[in-house]
Each structure stands twice: as C-alpha cells, then as structure tokens.
Amino acid sequence: MVTVELLPPRGPSFDSIYPQLEVVKRHRLTVAAVNVTDNASARVRVSGLAACKVVIDEGLEPVFQVACRDRNRIAMQSDLLAACAFGVRNVFCVTGDFVTFGDDPEAKPVYDLDSIQLLHVYNRIRQTGRLSSGVEVRETSRSELVTPKFFLGATENPFSDPVEVRVRRLHKKQQAGAQFIQTQCIFDTDRMERFMELVCEQGLDKELHILGGIMPVKSHRPLEFIRDNIPGIRVPDALINRMKNAKNAEMEGIEVAAETVESLRSMSGVSGIHLMTVRWHAAIEHLLIRSGLTQTNELQPTP
Amino acid sequence: MFDYSKKKSFLSRAFTSLERLIKVSLFDCSMCGQCIVRSTGLACVMRCPKQLRNGPCGGTVNGMCEVDPGMPCAWIRAYDRAHKLGRGFDKKLDLIQPPVDWRLWGTSSWESIAKGTIDLDGHPMDGKLSLPMFPASGVAPRGKSPARRHLRPLGALGALFRP
Numbered sequence: 001m002v003t004v005e006l007l008p009p010r011g012p013s014f015d016s017i018y019p020q021l022e023v024v025k026r027h028r029l030t031v032a033a034v035n036v037t038d039n040a041s042a043r044v045r046v047s048g049l050a051a052c053k054v055v056i057d058e059g060l061e062p063v064f065q066v067a068c069r070d071r072n073r074i075a076m077q078s079d080l081l082a083a084c085a086f087g088v089r090n091v092f093c094v095t096g097d098f099v100t101f102g103d104d105p106e107a108k109p110v111y112d113l114d115s116i117q118l119l120h121v122y123n124r125i126r127q128t129g130r131l132s133s134g135v136e137v138r139e140t141s142r143s144e145l146v147t148p149k150f151f152l153g154a155t156e157n158p159f160s161d162p163v164e165v166r167v168r169r170l171h172k173k174q175q176a177g178a179q180f181i182q183t184q185c186i187f188d189t190d191r192m193e194r195f196m197e198l199v200c201e202q203g204l205d206k207e208l209h210i211l212g213g214i215m216p217v218k219s220h221r222p223l224e225f226i227r228d229n230i231p232g233i234r235v236p237d238a239l240i241n242r243m244k245n246a247k248n249a250e251m252e253g254i255e256v257a258a259e260t261v262e263s264l265r266s267m268s269g270v271s272g273i274h275l276m277t278v279r280w281h282a283a284i285e286h287l288l289i290r291s292g293l294t295q296t297n298e299l300q301p302t303p
Numbered sequence: 304m305f306d307y308s309k310k311k312s313f314l315s316r317a318f319t320s321l322e323r324l325i326k327v328s329l330f331d332c333s334m335c336g337q338c339i340v341r342s343t344g345l346a347c348v349m350r351c352p353k354q355l356r357n358g359p360c361g362g363t364v365n366g367m368c369e370v371d372p373g374m375p376c377a378w379i380r381a382y383d384r385a386h387k388l389g390r391g392f393d394k395k396l397d398l399i400q401p402p403v404d405w406r407l408w409g410t411s412s413w414e415s416i417a418k419g420t421i422d423l424d425g426h427p428m429d430g431k432l433s434l435p436m437f438p439a440s441g442v443a444p445r446g447k448s449p450a451r452r453h454l455r456p457l458g459a460l461g462a463l464f465r466p
Contacts, residue, residue: 068353069353098362100370114356117357117402132402157361157362160359160363162379168396172357172399232363232364
C-alpha cells in the first residue's frame with residue numbers, strides 16, 4: 001500500500017496543491033490515501049481539515065492529521081466531528097513538533113493531551129459514541145446515538161534511542177486504538193530492520209499496518225539539513241557522500257528511495273510505504289514506476 | 304498553571320508546601336497535582352517540555368531532549384531509573400496514563416489522595432475517561448525488588464513511592 005503526504009499551502013488559496021493531487025489521481029489504483037499534515041514543523045499553513053475537504057472534492061481519500069501541539073481536547077474533538085461530517089475516514093494522531101522549531105517560537109504549546117491519550121479519546125468516540133467528557137454524540141438530544149466510523153493511525157520514529165523504548169511506546173499506541181502506523185523518514189535501513197524485528201517479536205505486526213516513511217531527495221543538501229536540524233532522524237554519512245558524488249543527483253535520489261522500498265519489501269511486518277516528497281511531485285511518479293508499484297495501465301496519461 | 308481565586312485552607316497549604324519540599328528535592332517534581340511518579344520509575348516526567356505522560360517523543364537524541372539538547376530526556380531518565388529499581392517499576396511504564404486534569408496543577412496530590420479525588424496512581428477517581436484500558440496492559444506484578452528496600456525507612460510515606 002502507498003500513501004502520499006500533502007503539505008497544505010501557506011497562502012490563502014488551494015491552487016498549489018492541485019498539481020500533486022493530479023499526480024495522485026493518475027495513480028489512484030496505487031496510492032491509497034493522501035495524508036494532509038497539520039502545520040508541520042510548527043509553521044503556519046492552511047488548516048489540514050480544509051485541505052482534507054479539497055482532497056475529498058477531488059475524489060481522493062484523505063488522512064486527517066491532528067497534532068496535539070495546537071489544540072486542546074475540546075478543539076481536537078470538534079475537529080474530529082467536522083472531519084467525519086466531511087466524510088473523512090482516516091484520522092492520524094501525532095504529538096507535533098515543539099513550537100521552538102517553527103516560525104513562532106514564542107507561542108504557547110498546548111499539549112493538553114499527548115498522542116496516546118488522543119488516540120484513546122478518539123477510539124472511545126468511535127467505540128462507544130462518548131466524548132472525553134462522557135457526553136454522548138447525538139445531533140440533538142432526542143436523535144440516535146452516533147458512533148462515527150474511521151480508521152485510526154499514529155506515527156512512530158524507529159530511529160530515536162533506545163529502540164526497545166520505541167517498541168514499547170508503539171505497543172501503547174496499539175493499545176490506545178491505533179490501527180496503522182507511519183514511520184519517520186527511513187534513511188538508515190539497518191536500524192529499521194532491527195526495529196521491525198522487535199515489532200514482529202512482540203506480535204505487533206499482526207495488529208498494526210506499518211507504513212515505512214520514504215523521502216526522495218534531489219541532492220545531498222536536504223539530507224544535511226535533516227541531519228543537523230530535525231532531531232531523531234538518522235542519516236548515514238555514506239548516503240550523503242553517495243548523493244554528493246552522484247552525476248545526476250535527482251536520479252540518484254529516486255534510486256536511493258527505490259532501494260529503500262526494496263529493502264522494506266524484504267522486511268516482515270511492513271505493509272506499505274508513505275511518500276514524503278514535500279514539493280517534488282514528479283518524484284511520486286518516478287519512484288512508483290521505478291519500484292514497479294504502479295499498474296502498467298495507469299502509465300497512460302489520462303486524456 | 305491556574306491560580307484559582309479560592310483561598311486555600313491552612314491544612315491545604317501545609318500539604319502543598321510539604322509535598323513540594325519533599326518531591327522537588329527527591330524527584331525534580333513539577334507539582335502537577337496528580338503524581339504518577341510511582342509509574343515512571345520515580346522520575347518526574349512532567350519536566351518534559353511537551354508534558355508527555357505516555358513515553359518519550361520521537362525527537363530524543365542519545366537520551367537528550369530535542370527542545371533543549373543540554374537537558375536529559377525526562378522519559379529516558381524514567382526508563383533508566385525504573386529499570387534499575389526493578390521489575391515492578393519497569394512493568395508500570397507500560398500503563399496508559401489518562402489525560403491530565405489541569406485544574407489540579409500546583410496543588411498537592413497527597414491532599415487529593417487523602418480527599419479521595421485521585422487514587423495512588425494519580426488517576427482521577429471519577430472514572431470519566433476510564434475505559435477498561437486504564438490500567439492498560441495488565442496490572443503490574445508485585446515482584447520483590449531488592450532496590451525497593453531503601454524506600455522502607457520512609458514508612459507510611461514509602462507507600463506513595465512503591466510501584
């Protein structure tokens with residue numbers, strides 16, 4: 001299974017997301033869903049919920065991402081109900097990058113709930129139709145009890161230390177109601193393999209659909225940026241050197257991503273990939289073709 | 304966090320200052336008013352800038368905090384300490400902690416335990432958010448741990464620091 005990440009625009013218009021949605025539409029048999037980020041890296045962007053609505057209107061399947069950083073439990077539940085009303089069927093809970101990493105380091109971080117508590121609250125809503133307050137989900141006091149149905153996901157970073165603690169936390173997320181997991185960008189496949197071994201040992205691969213995070217890069221510069229600025233991602237020096245020495249860095253980036261996909265395929269317990277291409281939409285197509293994930297009949301451009 | 308205008312009684316203030324004195328010096332307590340230190344290897348995890356109550360975020364690098372790289376990750380410290388303290392403490396790390404009641408911030412959790420508003424694990428007694436999963440992955444076994452012996456001189460207070 002393949003999912004694609006969509007970064008909502010910063011301006012007051014959705015124009016910039018259509019090119020990526022067009023690419024996804026051409027490969028809609030392969031790409032299962034579009035994951036819309038929620039003010040990623042603590043930087044202001046168009047609301048993820050609104051972008052989800054656009055994705056639905058385009059006939060695609062969105063994943064609504066909720067970060068605990070910006071909202072308290074009241075707002076997070078109201079956004080969930082709104083998402084369900086729009087027809088969003090996939091919800092994804094993250095803790096959220098700390099405010100000091102973004103453009104507004106002086107902002108008040110909320111973190112009213114953590115991601116596991118949020119998963120629990122959402123899981124309770126869909127299982128029992130009760131909000132965190134215990135109040136039942138009904139349109140009016142006399143109408144029937146509603147139990148909204150949605151698929152619940154969470155993140156995991158296999159590259160943070162120690163790996164055993166990551167697996168224990170993953171287990172907690174599964175217990176709190178997560179059904180699918182997206183991992184942080186994978187550049188260090190050896191570490192990912194070790195993580196998946198531990199996951200399979202615990203039997204968590206039976207309970208969770210794990211998607212490996214893939215980020216194709218155009219040159220060595222984003223890799224260096226990630227290594228120096230984004231905490232908790234491992235970027236091997238060998239990979240940076242390989243990208244530096246490549247003749248055609250873009251093709252090499254796709255090649256590296258395709259090799260990562262290939263090694264994920266050989267790991268047991270991995271159900272699919274999650275593509276984070278930032279604004280490089282062509283990479284989605286290149287990578288899907290290169291790794292043989294696209295059906296051949298999709299290769300024809302739609303008239 | 305909140306300063307409720309209600310004037311506190313002498314007893315309440317005494318409880319709070321006593322608890323602050325003991326817990327800040329012992330566990331680097333942040334006075335959340337619903338102490339879960341028994342489930343987190345006797346280390347206060349509310350020192351975490353994200354105030355996560357259910358394990359470390361994905362940004363810990365070599366056991367250090369992503370927000371302030373000079374500070375050890377509160378959760379990695381909790382896991383290390385629980386591991387040293389023994390199996391009973393280590394098992395309790397797998398409990399899912401319910402959401403924080405922010406009204407209790409800055410109050411004494413001992414007072415709340417005495418009043419019966421929270422239990423010894425720092426969970427609210429009203430059961431509003433308790434599904435069968437609190438406590439989640441099985442109850443911690445009361446295994447004998449030699450490391451706990453040093454807590455015994457604390458007597459009745461020691462009960463608060465057992466897993």
